[in-house]
Amino acid sequence: MRAALAILRKDLRIEWRTREGLASVFVLGVLLLVVLAIAHDAPVDEAPALAPGVLWATFLFTGMLGVQRGFLLERENDCLAGLLSAPVDPGAVYAGKLAANVVLLAVTQAVVVPLVGLFLHVDLWAVAPGLGLVLLLGNLGFAALATLFAAIAVRTRAREVMLPLLLLPLLVPLLIGAVSATRAILAGGVGAARDGLSVLAAFDLAFVVAGWLLFAYVVRD
Amino acid sequence: MDAPAIRAEGLVRTFAGTPVLSGVDLVVDAGEAVALLGPNGAGKTTLLRVLALLLRPNAGRLALFGVDAAAAPPALRHRIGYVGHESFCYPDLTGRENLAFYADLFGVPDARTRVEELLAWAGLEAAARRPVRVYSRGMGQRLALARALLHDPDLLLLDEPFSGLDAEAVAALQARLAELRAAGHALVLTTHDVERAAPVATRLAILHRGRIAWAHDGGAADPVVIAAAYAAVVVRRG
Numbered sequence: 001m002r003a004a005l006a007i008l009r010k011d012l013r014i015e016w017r018t019r020e021g022l023a024s025v026f027v028l029g030v031l032l033l034v035v036l037a038i039a040h041d042a043p044v045d046e047a048p049a050l051a052p053g054v055l056w057a058t059f060l061f062t063g064m065l066g067v068q069r070g071f072l073l074e075r076e077n078d079c080l081a082g083l084l085s086a087p088v089d090p091g092a093v094y095a096g097k098l099a100a101n102v103v104l105l106a107v108t109q110a111v112v113v114p115l116v117g118l119f120l121h122v123d124l125w126a127v128a129p130g131l132g133l134v135l136l137l138g139n140l141g142f143a144a145l146a147t148l149f150a151a152i153a154v155r156t157r158a159r160e161v162m163l164p165l166l167l168l169p170l171l172v173p174l175l176i177g178a179v180s181a182t183r184a185i186l187a188g189g190v191g192a193a194r195d196g197l198s199v200l201a202a203f204d205l206a207f208v209v210a211g212w213l214l215f216a217y218v219v220r221d
Numbered sequence: 222m223d224a225p226a227i228r229a230e231g232l233v234r235t236f237a238g239t240p241v242l243s244g245v246d247l248v249v250d251a252g253e254a255v256a257l258l259g260p261n262g263a264g265k266t267t268l269l270r271v272l273a274l275l276l277r278p279n280a281g282r283l284a285l286f287g288v289d290a291a292a293a294p295p296a297l298r299h300r301i302g303y304v305g306h307e308s309f310c311y312p313d314l315t316g317r318e319n320l321a322f323y324a325d326l327f328g329v330p331d332a333r334t335r336v337e338e339l340l341a342w343a344g345l346e347a348a349a350r351r352p353v354r355v356y357s358r359g360m361g362q363r364l365a366l367a368r369a370l371l372h373d374p375d376l377l378l379l380d381e382p383f384s385g386l387d388a389e390a391v392a393a394l395q396a397r398l399a400e401l402r403a404a405g406h407a408l409v410l411t412t413h414d415v416e417r418a419a420p421v422a423t424r425l426a427i428l429h430r431g432r433i434a435w436a437h438d439g440g441a442a443d444p445v446v447i448a449a450a451y452a453a454v455v456v457r458r459g
Contacts, residue, residue, distance in 0.1 A: 006325040014313045073311065077353075081275050082309030082368075086326040087299040221276045 007096025
């Protein structure tokens with residue numbers, strides 16, 4: 001726990017100091033939203049139906065950029081070897097990187113989600129608690145899988161291509177669950193989103209545990 | 222009798238099918254300092270990374286302090302300090318923040334005092350608040366050495382430790398290494414600079430084509446002897 005917290009603090013400190021990751025994620029997020037809104041060109045009364053898909057598609061692409069950046073920090077000066085040379089369980093390193101990614105992705109969501117409401121004419125305040133739960137579960141599941149795969153991708157030459165190739169196919173269940181739960185919440189509240197939330201919770205549990213157990217194998221030479 | 226700090230038997234490591242270590246045997250006891258010489262590509266860095274538990278050997282046996290490295294618990298790393306070609310320090314953190322971070326990871330008691338002590342030793346007090354990104358090569362190397370010493374490891378593995386250091390820093394490092402050796406710590410360092418390593422080393426060895434091809438026990442060897450051995454091992458064998 002001590003090591004995970006140290007890594008979390010270190011990542012947040014670097015991000016706060018440089019703001020490189022968040023700045024690029026925000027810009028990409030806004031651009032994606034604008035492009036998707038223009039491409040759909042939906043009438044005002046039909047636009048809210050697009051919100052779940054647009055929200056999660058934007059989150060996925062911006063999230064991949066953010067998580068990749070988190071591991072590029074460890075590549076410079078071979079810092080990942082520095083972490084692995086410490087007397088800590090590699091699972092704790094994973095937990096620290098995961099926690100940092102969850103926080104940074106949550107900040108991204110805090111900017112992107114209101115913009116989705118604005119562009120697609122959805123009143124998100126009315127469903128804020130339920131939507132917050134979906135966002136949290138979606139964020140955790142995405143970060144759990146992306147943190148594991150970013151650790152693999154960052155060590156390959158074609159890392160920019162490798163991460164989406166590895167990640168996107170496995171994210172399909174999370175995407176289905178998140179879009180379904182978001183749509184249900186926008187239509188009828190948390191109760192109606194039970195199935196989607198269950199998929200998200202199961203996904204989170206499976207990949208947080210898998211990431212914790214497998215991280216040692218993907219980072220050791 | 223205590224187990225040796227390092228007992229390596231027949232260590233083999235390949236990369237993409239190419240052997241880099243081809244059966245290294247090495248025993249290093251507490252209070253010994255081994256200087257590994259060898260041409261580029263001899264396997265010195267790979268050997269140190271295997272000894273630092275950062276690379277797994279493909280074959281052979283490695284025990285550190287009597288503990289089988291293949292099943293080493295994370296706590297064993299507390300007894301190892303490693304300086305590689307890279308500093309392991311985050312460019313966007315300051316020198317002090319980097320040391321504080323690693324002190325936290327290694328669970329160093331009274332970390333603040335220890336960090337300040339090592340910053341002073343490394344001559345980095347004035348630069349401690351600057352991001353590592355603006356450090357010179359030598360400053361980065363001094364910070365890397367300070368990082369490796371933070372947790373007072375029993376085994377110190379140093380890959381080209383004198384690289385980038387000015388004469389004053391070299392002398393400070395030699396003095397520190399001699400102190401550590403005298404205090405019973407085990408040291409393994411790789412170098413191309415025999416003159417700088419010799420005052421520290423109790424044993425010299427030449428690594429060639431992934432094997433220990435020559436070794437000299439009993440303190441600093443005559444540079445002429447070393448040069449002759451190097452020529453015999455590296456130049457004539459090719």
